Amino acid sequence: MQSRLDSQQLFWELEDSVRLHLRAETTKVMGNFSEFYRWLFHTHPEVLQQAQTVALDVRMWRDQKDVIRQIWERIYYS
Structure with missing residues (x-):
């Protein structure tokens, strides 16, 4: 099992990746989950x-x- 810091880093990198994909799209993905x-x-x-x-x-x-x-939730509600 990874350390808590490594785990947070993995999550943040994944979140950044999703945010980059959203920015690159010509149409925004809105709506529900x-x-x-x-x-x-x-x-x-x-x-x-x-x-x-x-x-x-x-x-x-x-x-x-x-x-x-x-x-x-972090992208759309924070």
């Missing part, structure tokens, strides 16, 4: 794979969907 998740699933599956790795390494989340939901 399901739309956001589908957008990642169809256009950036590597992000979901990284989220799965974070979920397994950090063990704070149940699965990749929990990781992605946390990132979605």
